[in-house]
Amino acid sequence: MKTTTVPSTSAPVAHNAMPPPPAASTARSSRVAPHSHIKGLGLTPEGLALPDGAGFVGQTNAREACGVVVELVKSRKFSGRALLLVGAPGTGKTALALAVSHELGVKVPFCPMVGSEVYSTEVKKTEVLAEAFRRAIGLRIKETKEVYEGEVTELTPAEAENPLSGYGKTVSHVIVGLKTVKGTKQLRLDPTIYEAMLKEKIVVGDVIYIEANTGAVKRVGRSDAYASSYDLESETYVPLPKGDVHKRKELVQDVTLGDLDAANARPQGGQDIMSVMGNLIKSGRTEVTEKLRKEVNKVVKGYVDQGVAEVVPGVVFIDEVHMLDIECFTYLNALLESPMAPTVILATNRGNAIVRGTTDVVSPHGVPVDLLDRCLIVKTDTYNREQIAKVVQLRANVEGLKLGPGVLERLAEEGERGSMRYAIQLLTPASILSGLAGRNQIEVDDIGEMNELFLDAKASARNIGSDGGFDGGRM
Numbered sequence: 411m412k413t414t415t416v417p418s419t420s421a422p423v424a425h426n427a428m429p430p431p432p433a434a435s436t437a438r439s440s441r442v443a444p445h446s447h448i449k450g451l452g453l454t455p456e457g458l459a460l461p462d463g464a465g466f467v468g469q470t471n472a473r474e475a476c477g478v479v480v481e482l483v484k485s486r487k488f489s490g491r492a493l494l495l496v497g498a499p500g501t502g503k504t505a506l507a508l509a510v511s512h513e514l515g516v517k518v519p520f521c522p523m524v525g526s527e528v529y530s531t532e533v534k535k536t537e538v539l540a541e542a543f544r545r546a547i548g549l550r551i552k553e554t555k556e557v558y559e560g561e562v563t564e565l566t567p568a569e570a571e572n573p574l575s576g577y578g579k580t581v582s583h584v585i586v587g588l589k590t591v592k593g594t595k596q597l598r599l600d601p602t603i604y605e606a607m608l609k610e611k612i613v614v615g616d617v618i619y620i621e622a623n624t625g626a627v628k629r630v631g632r633s634d635a636y637a638s639s640y641d642l643e644s645e646t647y648v649p650l651p652k653g654d655v656h657k658r659k660e661l662v663q664d665v666t667l668g669d670l671d672a673a674n675a676r677p678q679g680g681q682d683i684m685s686v687m688g689n690l691i692k693s694g695r696t697e698v699t700e701k702l703r704k705e706v707n708k709v710v711k712g713y714v715d716q717g718v719a720e721v722v723p724g725v726v727f728i729d730e731v732h733m734l735d736i737e738c739f740t741y742l743n744a745l746l747e748s749p750m751a752p753t754v755i756l757a758t759n760r761g762n763a764i765v766r767g768t769t770d771v772v773s774p775h776g777v778p779v780d781l782l783d784r785c786l787i788v789k790t791d792t793y794n795r796e797q798i799a800k801v802v803q804l805r806a807n808v809e810g811l812k813l814g815p816g817v818l819e820r821l822a823e824e825g826e827r828g829s830m831r832y833a834i835q836l837l838t839p840a841s842i843l844s845g846l847a848g849r850n851q852i853e854v855d856d857i858g859e860m861n862e863l864f865l866d867a868k869a870s871a872r873n874i875g876s877d878g879g880f881d882g883g884r885m
């Protein structure tokens with residue numbers, strides 16, 4: 411069997427270099443996790459809301475209204491406008507925004523932020539907004555690249571004595587076997603590629619590809635052949651690749667303009683540990699200048715003109731929009747008018763409020779009227795017990811929790827007194843309590859015990875004395 415060597419990744423970062431996955435993206439995805447049961451708006455082809463569809467229960471008016479917005483966006487008639495969701499906490503505003511982004515297509519960027527995020531000591535308020543908008547514009551890049559692709563049949567790191575320490579061993583190279591329908595090939599790879607494989611958690615039986623000239627490793631999924639032995643829901647199974655292991659392949663990569671800005675703003679010093687540490691200490695946050703954005707735009711435009719890349723406008727979601735101030739609102743007006751604006755969704759639970767940054771301008775939702783005039787306003791309603799029970803059951807399924815008799819009814823009751831979010835939120839701690847009791851199913855007793863251990867918002871408020879302090883003033 412022939413062994414091939416693939417070079418390592420240490421070329422300097424070029425202007426068009428693909429950024430590493432940004433650290434921020436993990437934080438953002440965790441903010442979306444409570445909505446993992448939401449797959450879309452759940453509308454019929456005629457745009458009517460199913461009582462229960464795509465993970466969405468009830469809220470039919472708001473869902474149908476959002477469906478209209480999706481149609482407007484798709485037919486490019488929504489530019490310069492925004493969708494404003496108003497309603498009490500826990501009525502599904504964030505869930506609706508996420509569903510709209512799902513309806514716009516697969517891999518459409520969704521960039522959630524909270525109004526108060528703009529108040530940072532390091533970055534200008536308007537910069538924070540501009541950055542969010544850039545993160546909501548995707549770029550789908552298609553490139554034909556030379557790759558090694560196949561199912562991993564072997565993954566053996568070869569160790570050598572560490573020449574520096576005398577103790578311990580380092581990986582000198584790694585032998586990887588790749589299998590396709592046509593044949594098998596054994597590759598001898600650089601240790602940096604082995605690290606990349608460890609990071610992607612690649613094991614025997616995964617289908618992967620390695621880019622020949624950069625050494626970048628990508629896990630495609632798990633090979634079909636293993637489908638019966640593992641029954642993980644989160645796993646994607648893929649067929650054994652056809653053709654040769656070493657071939658040219660069209661790769662699709664999704665990045666956002668924000669990623670490109672950040673990758674190019676980062677000081678491109680050496681790759682060694684000291685310069686990486688230096689960068690961490692020197693700059694809390696890297697500055698993305700307007701000039702850099704223009705540069706990136708120029709490169710992107712070049713790609714689009716050549717037909718290599720395609721712009722995918724996404725969704726920027728600004729929660730608690732009443733936290734923005736007048737300065738941000740005027741800037742938001744300007745951003746809405748830019749030709750490459752993403753779909754903008756705003757949310758708030760405020761009624762009439764003073765616009766932040768002014769002393770006397772009172773406006774609905776704390777949003778100035780000139781912005782309100784650009785908005786389609788959709789109201790979310792509160793839920794009844796039956797609807798809360800359905801959503802709690804959905805969440806229990808997603809989180810893999812079993813509910814004993816009566817638990818659903820009990821949680822729905824709690825949700826009706828508190829909110830939908832409160833009912834859902836009780837699930838996880840209750841499952842811990844049932845686990846401690848040695849059960850694998852949540853019982854009504856667990857919910858009872860929860861109520862002894864913790865207070866809900868209203869009970870907590872009752873504990874506070876009329877002077878605003880806790881009873882007895884023993885704080």
Ligand SMILES: Nc1ncnc2c1ncn2[C@@H]1O[C@H](COP(=O)(O)OP(=O)(O)O)[C@@H](O)[C@H]1O
Pocket residue numbers: 444445446448465466467468469497498499500501502503504505506801830831834
């Ligand atoms: N109609 C609904 N169907 C299914 N899940 C819902 C619905 N409304 C809210 N949820 C879920 O309830 C929780 C709270 O809703 P969320 O969208 O965060 O409320 P808001 O943003 O209005 O405060 C989330 O986990 C959300 O996915």
Ligand SMILES: [Mg+2]
Pocket residue numbers: 503504729
């Ligand atoms: Mg929300």
